[in-house]
Amino acid sequence: xxxxxxxxxxxxxxxxxxxxxxxxxxxxxxxxxxxxxxxxxxxxxxxxxxxxxxxxxxxxxxxxxxxxxxxxxxxxxxxxxxxxxxxxxxxxxxxxxxxxxxxxxxxxxxxxxxxxxxxxxxxxxxxxxxxxxxxxxxxxxxxxxxxxxxxxxxxxxxxxxxxxxxxxxxxxxxxxxxxxxxxxxxxxxxxxxxxxxxxxxxxxxxxxxxxxxxxxxxxxxxxxxxxxxxxxxxxxxxxxxxxxxxxxxxxxxxxxxxxxxxxxxxxxxxxxxxxxxxxxxxxxxxxxxxxxxxxxxxxxxxxxxxxxxxxxx
Numbered sequence: 415x416x417x418x419x420x421x422x423x424x425x426x427x428x429x430x431x432x433x434x435x436x437x438x439x440x441x442x443x444x445x446x447x448x449x450x451x452x453x454x455x456x457x458x459x460x461x462x463x464x465x466x467x468x469x470x471x472x473x474x475x476x477x478x479x480x481x482x483x484x485x486x487x488x489x490x491x492x493x494x495x496x497x498x499x500x501x502x503x504x505x506x507x508x509x510x511x512x513x514x515x516x517x518x519x520x521x522x523x524x525x526x527x528x529x530x531x532x533x534x535x536x537x538x539x540x541x542x543x544x545x546x547x548x549x550x551x552x553x554x555x556x557x558x559x560x561x562x563x564x565x566x567x568x569x570x571x572x573x574x575x576x577x578x579x580x581x582x583x584x585x586x587x588x589x590x591x592x593x594x595x596x597x598x599x600x601x602x603x604x605x606x607x608x609x610x611x612x613x614x615x616x617x618x619x620x621x622x623x624x625x626x627x628x629x630x631x632x633x634x635x636x637x638x639x640x641x642x643x644x645x646x647x648x649x650x651x652x653x654x655x656x657x658x659x660x661x662x663x664x665x666x667x668x669x670x671x672x673x674x675x676x677x678x679x680x681x682x683x684x685x686x687x688x689x690x691x692x693x694x695x696x697x698x699x700x701x702x703x704x705x706x707x708x709x710x711x712x713x714x715x716x717x718x719x720x721x722x723x724x725x726x727x
Contacts, residue, residue, distance in 0.1 A: 434462065434549040439506055451506035453485065458499050461549070466490050466502040468545035472642035473504060475615055479529050483522045484637050507636055509626035513660055514635035516668045519625070522635065523617075524672030527647040530615035534644040539563040539613045541643035547619045548700045550574060554643045560611060561601040564649075564692075565593060571695045579702035588715045595725035596718045600685050602726050603678050604646065611676060613644035620650055621659035648676060652689025656710065684721070687714050 440452045457466055470490040477484050485504040493499045535542070540556035540563060553570035557563035572589070604611050617624065618641035628634040651669065654661035675682040694711035701707060 434465070440503075451508075452488070453504050453506040455502045456493075456499055457501075461551075463492065463500040464544055464551070465546035465549070466500050468543055468641060469639065470502050471541075471543050472545050472618070472640035473638070475530075475642055476526065476617070476637070476640060479533070479615065480522065480526050482634075483526060484640070504638075507626065508629040509636075510629050512627045513622060514625050514627055516664045519635040520665055520668035521672060523620075523637075523650070524669055527614035527616070527650070527673060530644070531612040533615070534613040537613065539644050539646075545618060545641040545643060547641045547696050550696055550700050552618070552641055552643065560605060560613075560646050561597060563645075564601060565597050568597075568692050568695070569593070571692060571699055575695060575699035575702065575708075578699055579708070582708065582712075585708065585712055585715075588712065588719060591719040591723075592715055596688065596715070596722050598726035599722045599724075600681055600688050600718075603681065604676055609677055611646050614647035614650075615642055616645045616647065616650040618642045618645075618650075619653065620661075621653050622661065646676070647673060648682070648685060649689050652686060652691075653693045655686055655690035656694065684718060687718060691715055691718075 435455050435457045438454045438456065440454050442450050442452065444450070455466060455469070457463070467490055470487050473484055473487040477487060485507055488503045488505070490502040491500065493501060535556070536558070538556045538558050539560050541552075541554040544554060545552050550571070551574075553567045555563075555566065557566070572585075603609065617637050619639065620637060624639045625635060625637050628636060651661075651666065653659055654665060676685075691711050691714050694707050694714070698704070698707040698711060
């Protein structure tokens with residue numbers, strides 16, 4: 415069902431070394447002598463403020479559904495001593511450098527996706543505030559159709575990439591077929607012919623750098639640094655397709671032991687490719703000097719455009 419990406423290996427990008435946020439561990443000693451640690455992220459300007467608000471609201475939404483699957487969010491706001499600097503604070507967890515154990519991790523993720531389905535406001539796709547993938551704002555305006563929500567979000571990513579990196583004539587030539595043929599062909603069948611999909615709360619940027627194993631407990635995995643919204647649950651897996659993100663086929667298999675792929679089943683691999691296109695274009699917008707992310711996205715778009723020249727029939 416799932417074909418491992420054949421793309422060449424390139425280094426995974428790390429938001430831990432980002433230029434748009436500083437990360438700190440705060441150790442607190444209480445009057446009774448006990449100690450606790452907290453994680454603090456500090457960012458600047460209005461964009462940084464919105465990003466930290468989005469991270470708090472995303473983590474809070476996940477924590478309200480499955481509190482064992484993410485750090486407990488405590489608060490966010492503006493520093494009293496500097497109105498241009500803003501913070502987000504949550505509990506601190508000490509992680510190992512290991513990948514999460516597939517069985518327990520995928521079970522928790524599937525539980526998050528299933529348990530959140532009745533909770534989306536008005537049953538729509540979107541989120542109540544802007545969330546950020548790194549320094550990239552996401553288009554989260556509510557929509558009652560997944561196809562439209564996804565297309566609007568992808569257009570927004572392309573607009574930001576254009577502003578940051580400049581024109582790509584090759585990409586621009588592919589865009590009409592991508593939006594007029596490929597997206598309707600792969601996403602419209604999810605919501606037609608008597609089919610429907612319920613919105614699930616997704617992490618939104620679930621690569622290996624945003625998933626951790628708590629030190630001393632291999633079964634306890636936690637996700638963090640989310641950029642959440644209510645989406646088609648399979649969207650989450652689009653970020654697993656690029657080999658740089660280290661979620662191999664075993665994670666797909668374990669996830670689908672809890673939630674089967676949506677119908678039409680035969681479209682799954684190409685839907686997964688389409689979703690991964692957005693993640694690669696996001697990376698291309700976040701790191702405009704790295705042309706490999708853009709090339710990976712264009713390679714997949716070309717394949718899909720060639721495969722679906724007639725679009726939705």
